């Protein structure tokens with residue numbers, strides 16, 4: 001048995017000015033190109049990734065594994081055509097050379113300069129190259145689903161957790177029916193559909209109602225015989241027609257059942273759509289609350305940090321990660337014993353390295369990226385501090401999210417103002433793993449505050465140690481205030497941008 005496995009992953013924030021060339025897909029690699037071939041297989045074997053799951057299933061079958069490319073980029077603006085052409089050609093060439101099965105880990109929310117749906121056209125091309133070859137796709141929960149994915153793939157499985165701690169399991173769920181098809185007998189039948197709703201990302205966590213119950217329903221459907229059941233919350237910071245929530249259910253040759261289960265997922269989500277609305281607290285109130293809470297816990301036995309979420313500027317949603325409003329607020333409020341992860345500013349990193357370990361200096365930090373979509377002009381912050389530590393920024397995740405994966409935040413400096421240890425990085429990275437701090441000599445459990453440019457994924461690594469979480473409304477292209485975004489292309493009406501009483505759904 002010969003299997004082609006590949007990854008091409010990008011969540012595109014169409015409001016983000018952060019560019020997305022091929023080099024951005026080299027996440028984790030020391031070379032400025034995506035992993036390919038045996039190097040890809042070695043990089044992903046035994047990791048908490050969908051490729052890790054594919055490899056596990058393939059090796060259990062004694063299959064020959066061909067991995068033409070394993071490309072993964074942090075979310076950012078639209079993908080450059082040259083990058084897309086390079087990655088898709090690699091995958092198509094490998095399938096054209098012949099195989100018994102195809103397993104792909106795609107995001108489901110890739111937009112390129114030329115395509116609003118990056119994934120569907122690839123799957124369609126592969127179906128044209130290999131009309132009868134079983135094909136399984138693992139997708140992110142933030143998929144904005146376009147119909148070509150369901151039309152041309154045999155099996156689709158989406159993550160059932162957010163933060164995404166089941167990525168490996170999703171790979172296994174996509175792979176097993178494909179193996180069964182190759183061996184003969186299984187006839188996957190897929191139903192998909194959507195509802196006109198854009199759940200707020202800050203309300204999408206699978207630990208929170210209603211997504212908790214929706215994902216539990218999907219898991220129950222699989223336990224009761226569906227080959228896969230997936231509810232996609234969708235990614236709202238993509239101004240494309242079909243941004244929003246959708247569901248896919250795959251059964252063994254039973255379309256009526258697939259449609260019934262799909263509708264159960266969609267109807268439950270629609271009926272509870274108001275619970276996906278997020279209320280914003282003004283930053284001043286959030287920081288005052290943080291200060292009061294710190295004073296109350298002073299001297300007590302309380303162990304663990306208060307988490308301050310700079311959720312408008314998260315690199316894992318396309319944020320530039322260099323807006324300074326929340327960090328400025330933390331410094332002005334006089335909060336002490338803070339570790340702040342992180343400010344993306346390669347220029348500042350170089351200036352701090354030149355200043356030298358142990359030396360005090362004043363620099364213009366962050367604020368290098370204009371955010372035209374929200375009419376924000378870049379503005380750095382003058383910060384004085386001491387260069388405490390310089391690192392190459394490479395570490396492996398401890399998990400539970402993407403355990404074992406090589407991460408790379410580029411040359412990194414811990415810049416200490418006395419009250420705040422500011423982590424300044426050269427390559428985007430959302431803090432979702434304790435190893436991001438530990439590799440810099442900072443134990444997150446022992447800080448009074450952790451400032452995190454994150455929205456939900458931070459929960460994977462830090463929720464269990466946080467004594468309190470305070471959302472801080474700053475500035476950024478993953479703004480939690482949808483009124484700041486000028487939606488031109490998403491289908492209207494759509495909830496909650498519009499009041500929608502009749503869910504005119506799209507379904508195959």
Ligand SMILES: [Zn+2]
Nearest residue numbers: 140141142164
């Ligand atoms: Zn996601």
